Structure formats: structure tokens, C-alpha cells
Amino acid sequence: MNAIANPTTMQPGPAKAASPSSAAFLSVRDIHAYYGESYIVQGVSFEIRHGEILALLGRNGAGKTSTLRAIARLDDPALQAGEIWLDGQPLHQMRAFQAARAGIQLVPEDRRIIQGLTVEENLTLAQVAPGRGWELDRIYGHFPRLAERRRQEGTTLSGGEQQMLAIARALARDLKLLLLDEPYEGLAPVIVHEIEGILNEIKTLGITTIIVEQNAVAALKLADRAVILDTGEVAFTGTAQDVLDNAELRQEYLAI
Numbered sequence: 717m718n719a720i721a722n723p724t725t726m727q728p729g730p731a732k733a734a735s736p737s738s739a740a741f742l743s744v745r746d747i748h749a750y751y752g753e754s755y756i757v758q759g760v761s762f763e764i765r766h767g768e769i770l771a772l773l774g775r776n777g778a779g780k781t782s783t784l785r786a787i788a789r790l791d792d793p794a795l796q797a798g799e800i801w802l803d804g805q806p807l808h809q810m811r812a813f814q815a816a817r818a819g820i821q822l823v824p825e826d827r828r829i830i831q832g833l834t835v836e837e838n839l840t841l842a843q844v845a846p847g848r849g850w851e852l853d854r855i856y857g858h859f860p861r862l863a864e865r866r867r868q869e870g871t872t873l874s875g876g877e878q879q880m881l882a883i884a885r886a887l888a889r890d891l892k893l894l895l896l897d898e899p900y901e902g903l904a905p906v907i908v909h910e911i912e913g914i915l916n917e918i919k920t921l922g923i924t925t926i927i928v929e930q931n932a933v934a935a936l937k938l939a940d941r942a943v944i945l946d947t948g949e950v951a952f953t954g955t956a957q958d959v960l961d962n963a964e965l966r967q968e969y970l971a972i
């Protein structure tokens with residue numbers, strides 16, 4: 717049952733060419749994940765093409781964070797069945813550190829800025845990982861507020877600036893798939909607007925992204941496609957516009 721958590725005991729996965737629907741950059745196939753005995757992610761499947769932004773939506777407790785954590789291969793929830801392929805790489809056979817090396821960067825809800833480090837130290841530390849991403853100049857070009865505060869301790873930044881730093885840190889690493897868990901949570905509308913601008917810039921750079929947001933309208937404005945979860949299962953898959961146009965769907969699953 718736990719074979720999936722230990723890559724050394726796994727059989728090698730099929731070769732890249734054997735993975736179906738080659739158009740998909742990320743393919744999540746019937747994944748099932750548990751916190752201990754609690755069965756939470758109950759057979760979720762979806763695909764993302766390269767450069768697309770997917771909004772992963774649903775009510776509180778629907779399983780959005782758990783799905784992101786399962787994709788990032790964190791220990792909890794434990795992935796017990798299903799496959800996750802990223803650009804031909806079998807994430808389901810990996811541990812979290814391997815998934816990170818494979819290009820998965822999760823920006824968690826609490827942002828996890830490292831205490832005692834300046835903005836710049838947070839960024840340069842992220843670049844230490846093998847296969848580094850953006851250089852500092854490029855990061856500061858997209859995040860002028862971080863440039864201004866480069867010598868300031870990261871944990872003393874405002875909530876919005878910490879969110880920017882968390883996103884910038886993901887870009888400083890070798891990034892193939894950006895997972896954003898509620899990037900607008902707890903932020904003032906003016907800051908949300910600023911981060912939306914940054915995410916729109918990131919979008920034009922073709923970085924494949926999953927965005928989880930309670931602010932569904934903001935996520936849908938940014939996203940190409942949407943998946944709606946309901947009690948750990950996929951209730952809807954379609955374009956972001958489909959959701960914006962479907963009042964019934966929004967009311968049933970998003971309460972907006």
C-alpha cells in the first residue's frame with residue numbers, strides 16, 4: 717500500500733513516449749490520497765497543457781489544498797493510488813524533494829518565508845537548488861517592491877509583499893509547474909490587484925500554473941481552464957469562461 721511513497725521500491729514507469737495524450741504537460745490520473753485513515757482526494761483527474769493556467773476551485777474543505785499537496789508529493793495526504801505525470805516524469809513515484817527537482821514549486825497558503833533572512837537571502841537560497849531559475853535582476857524587474865526591500869528581513873514584509881516573495885522564490889528555482897494556494901488570501905484589494913498584475917505577466921511568459929483561490933472570479937479572470945472540486949471529487953471541468961457564464965454552477969459549487 718505504501719509502495720508509492722518509496723520510489724526505490726517502484727518499478728520504473730513507462731517511457732515518456734508511452735504516456736498517453738502527449739498534449740498534456742501535467743496529467744493527474746485518478747489520484748486517491750489520505751490523511752491517515754481519512755480518505756480525502758477521491759479519484760481526481762485533470763490535465764493541463766503547457767503554458768496554461770488552471771483554476772482549481774470549490775468550497776472550503778473541497779480538497780483543493782490536499783490535491784496540490786498530493787501533486788507536490790508531500791507526505792500528507794499520502795498518495796495511495798493514481799498517477800501524476802509532469803512533462804513525461806512520473807511524479808507519483810517521487811518524494812517531495814524529487815518532485816521539487818522535477819520542477820514542481822508549491823507556494824503554500826502560509827507563504828513560509830524563512831525567518832532571519834533578508835528578501836535577497838530568501839531568493840539566493842532558493843537559487844542554491846540544482847537547476848536554478850530566474851536571476852535576481854530578472855526577479856527584481858518583475859517585483860520592484862522586492863527590489864526596494866531587498867535588505868529587509870522577509871518576515872517583516874507586509875502580507876502582500878510576503879506573497880510576492882513566495883512567488884518570486886518559486887521563480888528563482890527550476891520551475892515547470894507553479895502551484896499557488898490562495899495567493900490573494902487576507903490581502904487588501906489594492907494588493908490583490910498588484911499581485912494579479914504580476915500573475916498576468918507570469919502568464920505571458922508561459923509558466924504552467926494551478927491557482928487555488930476562494931476569490932473564484934479573480935482566479936477565473938486569470939485562468940484558461942477550471943476544475944471544480946466537491947468533497948474530493950471533480951464536479952466540473954471546462955474553460956474558465958464556462959464557469960463565469962454559468963450562474964447555476966457558480967452558485968452550487970462556489971457560492972458566488
Ligand SMILES: Nc1ncnc2c1ncn2[C@@H]1O[C@H](COP(=O)(O)OP(=O)(O)O)[C@@H](O)[C@H]1O
Binds near residue numbers: 774777781783792
Ligand atoms: N492534516 C489533515 N488531517 C486530516 N484531515 C485533513 C487535514 N487537512 C485537511 N483535512 C481535511 O481534508 C478535507 C479537504 O481539506 P483541504 O484540502 O484543505 O480543502 P480546501 O483546500 O479545498 O479548503 C477537509 O475535510 C479537511 O478537514
Ligand SMILES: [Mg+2]
Binds near residue numbers: 781
Ligand atoms: Mg485550502
